[in-house]
Amino acid sequence: MGTDSQVARRRTYLDTADWRAFQGGWILEVDLENDGEVPVTVTFRDRDSEEVLATQAAASAPAYATDLPKCAPWTDLAEAIEGRRLLVQADTETWTQRMAVLNADRKTTARLLLERHVVTGPHDGRRHTLRTATVTPIRGYEKTAERVDEILVEAGARPSQEALLPAVLKLMGRPAPASRLGPGVPLRRTMTAAQAMGAILDRLREHVVVNEQGVREQLDTEFLHDYRVAIRRARSMVRQADGILAPAAARSLAAELQWLAALTGPVRDLDVHLEELGPAQGDDLDPLRRLLEGRRDIVHAALIAGLDSPRYAELLESWRTVSSAPADAEEAPWAAKPAGSASDAFIARAHRRVIRRGKKITDDTAPEALHDLRKRAKELRYLLECFQTLYPDADRTAVVRELKSLQDNLGEYQDCQVQAAALHTMAEALLESRAAPAATLMAMGRLAEEQEKREARARHDFQARFARFSSPANRDRVAALVGDLGKGDPG
Amino acid sequence: MRIIATYSIKGGVGKTTTAVNLAFLSAAEGARTLVWDLDPQGAATFLFRVKPRVKGGGKALVRGRSEVDHLIKGTDFDLLDLLPADLSYRHMDLDLDQAKQSTRLLARVLAPVRQEYDCVILDCPPSLSLVSESVFDAAELVLVPMIPSPLPARTLDQLEQFLKDKEARHPSRRAKDPKILAFFSMVDRRRRLHGQVISELLASRSDVLKSEVPASTVFEQMGVRRAPVEYYAPSSPAALAYRALWQEVKERG
Numbered sequence: 001m002g003t004d005s006q007v008a009r010r011r012t013y014l015d016t017a018d019w020r021a022f023q024g025g026w027i028l029e030v031d032l033e034n035d036g037e038v039p040v041t042v043t044f045r046d047r048d049s050e051e052v053l054a055t056q057a058a059a060s061a062p063a064y065a066t067d068l069p070k071c072a073p074w075t076d077l078a079e080a081i082e083g084r085r086l087l088v089q090a091d092t093e094t095w096t097q098r099m100a101v102l103n104a105d106r107k108t109t110a111r112l113l114l115e116r117h118v119v120t121g122p123h124d125g126r127r128h129t130l131r132t133a134t135v136t137p138i139r140g141y142e143k144t145a146e147r148v149d150e151i152l153v154e155a156g157a158r159p160s161q162e163a164l165l166p167a168v169l170k171l172m173g174r175p176a177p178a179s180r181l182g183p184g185v186p187l188r189r190t191m192t193a194a195q196a197m198g199a200i201l202d203r204l205r206e207h208v209v210v211n212e213q214g215v216r217e218q219l220d221t222e223f224l225h226d227y228r229v230a231i232r233r234a235r236s237m238v239r240q241a242d243g244i245l246a247p248a249a250a251r252s253l254a255a256e257l258q259w260l261a262a263l264t265g266p267v268r269d270l271d272v273h274l275e276e277l278g279p280a281q282g283d284d285l286d287p288l289r290r291l292l293e294g295r296r297d298i299v300h301a302a303l304i305a306g307l308d309s310p311r312y313a314e315l316l317e318s319w320r321t322v323s324s325a326p327a328d329a330e331e332a333p334w335a336a337k338p339a340g341s342a343s344d345a346f347i348a349r350a351h352r353r354v355i356r357r358g359k360k361i362t363d364d365t366a367p368e369a370l371h372d373l374r375k376r377a378k379e380l381r382y383l384l385e386c387f388q389t390l391y392p393d394a395d396r397t398a399v400v401r402e403l404k405s406l407q408d409n410l411g412e413y414q415d416c417q418v419q420a421a422a423l424h425t426m427a428e429a430l431l432e433s434r435a436a437p438a439a440t441l442m443a444m445g446r447l448a449e450e451q452e453k454r455e456a457r458a459r460h461d462f463q464a465r466f467a468r469f470s471s472p473a474n475r476d477r478v479a480a481l482v483g484d485l486g487k488g489d490p491g
Numbered sequence: 492m493r494i495i496a497t498y499s500i501k502g503g504v505g506k507t508t509t510a511v512n513l514a515f516l517s518a519a520e521g522a523r524t525l526v527w528d529l530d531p532q533g534a535a536t537f538l539f540r541v542k543p544r545v546k547g548g549g550k551a552l553v554r555g556r557s558e559v560d561h562l563i564k565g566t567d568f569d570l571l572d573l574l575p576a577d578l579s580y581r582h583m584d585l586d587l588d589q590a591k592q593s594t595r596l597l598a599r600v601l602a603p604v605r606q607e608y609d610c611v612i613l614d615c616p617p618s619l620s621l622v623s624e625s626v627f628d629a630a631e632l633v634l635v636p637m638i639p640s641p642l643p644a645r646t647l648d649q650l651e652q653f654l655k656d657k658e659a660r661h662p663s664r665r666a667k668d669p670k671i672l673a674f675f676s677m678v679d680r681r682r683r684l685h686g687q688v689i690s691e692l693l694a695s696r697s698d699v700l701k702s703e704v705p706a707s708t709v710f711e712q713m714g715v716r717r718a719p720v721e722y723y724a725p726s727s728p729a730a731l732a733y734r735a736l737w738q739e740v741k742e743r744g
Contacts, residue, residue, distance in 0.1 A: 100567070106717075107540035108567040138570055140564035142539075 009094045013168070014061065017214055022047060023414040024080040037300060042068075043076060051441035062086055062221075085219035088335075089170050091120045096291055109141035110148050119168050130167060182184035183233055184208075184388040189340025193244045194332070196339035197237065198323030200386045204234040205319045215264075216304060221271040228268055231261050234319070236382040240346055243334035246327035253322050256315040263306040266299040272415075273422060283445040291426065343387040344482040351478050354406075358466045363459075367417060370462070374410035377403060393438040395481045402474050409458055409465045417480035424446040494601070494611045496630040496669070497742065500646055502617035502685040505532040505676035506637040508710055510551070510614035512733040513634075513740070515719035522609035523564065525572045527601075529583070533576030537721050539566045540717050541575045549577035550586045553596045565726055572608075580616070587621040594621070594657075598629035600714070627654060630669045632744040636676035636704070639688040647673055647698070649740060674700040674736060700711035700743065702736040705729060 010032040015021045021028050025048065031041040038060055044054045054075050062068050063086055065078035094117045101110040113134040133152050137145030171179050185199045207230035212225025235257040238250050273292050277285055306312060327335055334342045354376045361369050384400055427444050430436040468474065497510040510526055519522040528535040533543035541564045547557040563572050585595040588635075601611060615626050627633065635650065637643035654668050679685050692699050709720050709729040714721045720730045 105540045105542075110563075138565035140562075 009096065011092050011094065012061065012088045013090045013092070015089045016081055017211065018084070018226070019089075020080045020082075021077060023289065024077070026053070026077055026080075027360040028062075028086070031178065044074060049487075053341075061088075064485070065265065076322060081245075082218050084222050085214065087214075087219070092168060092321075093118045093120075099294040101148055103144075109138055109144040111136040111138065112148060117168065135456065147454060158169065183230075183382075183386050187339055187389045188389065189343075189390055191339045191340055192335065193241075193337050193339045193342035194323060194335040196343070196387070196390075197241050197244045200237060201234060201319065204237070204386075204417055205316065206228045208234075208319075209316070211302065216307060218300065224264060224268055224271065228264050228349060229311040231257055232378070233382045233386060236379050238322070239387055240336075240379055241342075243332055244342065245322055245335075247260070247331055249318070249322050249325035251326075253315075253318050256311070256318065260306075260312070260315060265304055267296060267303050269418075269422075270299065273419070276419065284437075285447075287430065287440045288426065288444060291430060291435065297357040306375045318400070319382065339387075340390055343383070343390050346382050347380065347482045348478070350383055351482075352382055355470050355475075361462070361466070363463075370410060371414055374407070374414055377407050377410060379408065390480055395477070398477050399481055402469050403478070406465050406469045409461055413455055413458035415461070416458065420448045420451035420455065423451065449461060492601075492603045492611060493631045493632075494598075494613065495634060495740070496535045496613040496615055496626045497634050497636065498613075498615045498623065498626060498650075499617055499635055500649060501638075504617075504638055505516055505704060506530075506617070507538070507614050508713065509636055509676070509698075509704070509733075509736075510612050511538050511713075511720060512717050512719045512730075513737050514571055514610075515568060515584060515680070515721050516734060516737045517610045520710070520722070521570065521608060523570050524610045524612065525574060525604070525608045525671050525715075526566075526612050527574040528576035528614050528718060529580060529597075529622065530576055531578055531580040531583075532612055532616070533578075533697045536573065536575040538562075538713060538717050538719075539573050540548060541566070541573055543576045543578065545575055545577035545579070545589075545643045547615050548577055549583045550579065552587050552600055554581065554590060555599065559600055559631045563604070568722070575616055584621045587625060594625045594628045597622075597625040601629065619649070623653075627657065627669050630741070633671050634740065635671060635673040637673050638677050639685040639692075641684075641688065642678055643673070643688065644692060644696070647671070647696070670744060672700055672740070673697055673698055674739075675703040677706040678703045679706045700739050701738065702732065702739045704732045 012032070014028045025046065027045040027050070029043045029045065032041065039057050042056045042058050042062060045052055056069055056074075058067075064083070064368070065081040066088075068074045068078050070078075083116075094115050097114040097116075099112040099114060100108040101112060103109050113136070115132045115134070116133065118127055118131040118490055119130060123431050135145050135148045135152065138405045154204075158472060183200065183203055185203045187196045207335055208227055211223045211230070214220065215227050235254055238245065238254045238257065242250065268366070270292055274289065277289055277292070287312040303324060329336070334345075355372065357369070357373050358375055361373065380399070381403055384396060388396055423444050427441055427448075430444075431441065495513070497513075497522070499504040499506050507528075507530070508530075512617075512632065512669040514524050514526045526535055526539070527529040532650075545552060545562050547556070559574065563574050565571075565572050587596060590596055590715060597613075613626055613630060616622060633650075635647065650671060654671075673691055674725045675685075678689070689703065693701065705728055707727070709724050709727045712723070713720060720727060721733065724730055
């Protein structure tokens, strides 16, 4: 065996926080020179075959889809990433040793590439080591390579055909990216309701923690969106799961989650307004964009102050411990019962609430009733999502489909109302500060008018959507999912 | 696929050294390169540390009974492969003589791997024979190393005459003759005669390349190191000379 070189290579794996490249079947790598200097090489691979689809020299690692080359196949990747920030998901330093298998004439009869990958996780900074070996046959001496391969497999070396990234992630103690998405934690119907709720709340807390850095650094707007979705889900679960958690601990956590939702709300509202306006393009709406961006900076600073406060640290701590807070059977009658029957009962109750309130709405009902119905529909949706692993996929998605259709309608109605009202308020502010020409105010007027038209359309469509949701056929679907709706009502 | 032969009527003039070093340079540039060691002595095969054995021998190979694909060996260098020598090649003249269209057989042997290589270098045995004729039929370019002695021009003339006679022997065949380019090898500039011969020939003939390969102890080490000079002495004058020669071959060949 002869050795001829050992080189170090630094490679980072990039992906969005929600692993869009990986989900799309791709891997995005950035190779840095030994000294970490520019330029870098960006490589775009097929996730499963590891085949290189494209490679590109660049001055620095890409941060957004807009930094990728504007040609195929990069455009497929850019489309999947959308506006999300590319983050370093793993950082590997690889030491390569090339060896040759020699015969009696000192002729090379196979090549052996031994690699030692030192992997650093982005969150915990812990270092792990992974060793791989790749055998390359030499023409006319294939049997030697086969034998060496056998020896390596016997010795437990990682087969060279396996994609490196999943092995790297496993090594870092992180679940495979595919299982990281969504609130669905593995649950069993026979586990206790308290255990199931603990697992769900832990997962949601993890979502908040994972997205926090992106919220602080404003990497992209999706971090805050995902962060807030996790808060809303947790709040909804804590409030709806009465009878599972210790009431005092649950009440206190729900109140703190409400505080956190309120703290993050203003930034999200401004993100939505800015997204509606689209990027700056030198048009009449630019003064409005500047106004909104200025406001956003102010509310973001307030958000950071909140995240730095002891109150936030305490909230995360109480979130971690709420499911293990002691509760007696009288206070929490569902805690020790099977998760399956608890979940059935909660979903059935939430469904009944939506039906009951929806039925009361007529064309003359005040908008607030529709807003309230939207909240109830969300509660039902969160239950269906958080307890999803207890139900067969097909049955659950059938119920979610009709619910989503109703939610879309209610969402459109409320969003348009909020947007139109906000435009009116902002127009007044601009007028008062004389910060915008008349053209801007007129353009805003047109936007508000458009929102009002959409709002009217949504209101008009509501009855038909609700009729479908509350139809006997759809009620049967819910009954198929959670059993007899009359049974096990906890409240 | 480009086929280049290193050929000389005389032995010991640096044919194998040239074949091995130019093949290495070709592969180093990224061209998939094959050396076919046609000399039964197997010097190129020895330099690449490969056993001088071809399953079935030369006869089966030229008669198309062995698949060339299975006989090729990878060398220690990326993109550089070898079709080894075999002692039975000493009867290759006879094997070719018994076959139909004998001069076309070497080209036919290489046909199955045509897509696999960008460059094939034939290291030929020293003689004027049916094997040489077959080499001239297969190659586009014949590189002739010459020691700067008083008679090198005669060797070149002999070669040209041989090609003319070949046409006369096979009037029905209109195979295109290869381009012949000679160059000086084992040059010792301290010897006046060498300088004189080189100047005269360069002045009188257009088929002699300007690059010259010096006599050097670095070449003697090839047999011990069993590798091209570029590999173990890349900054030696010997290595520089082959780099210049390869450049000129690419420009003029």
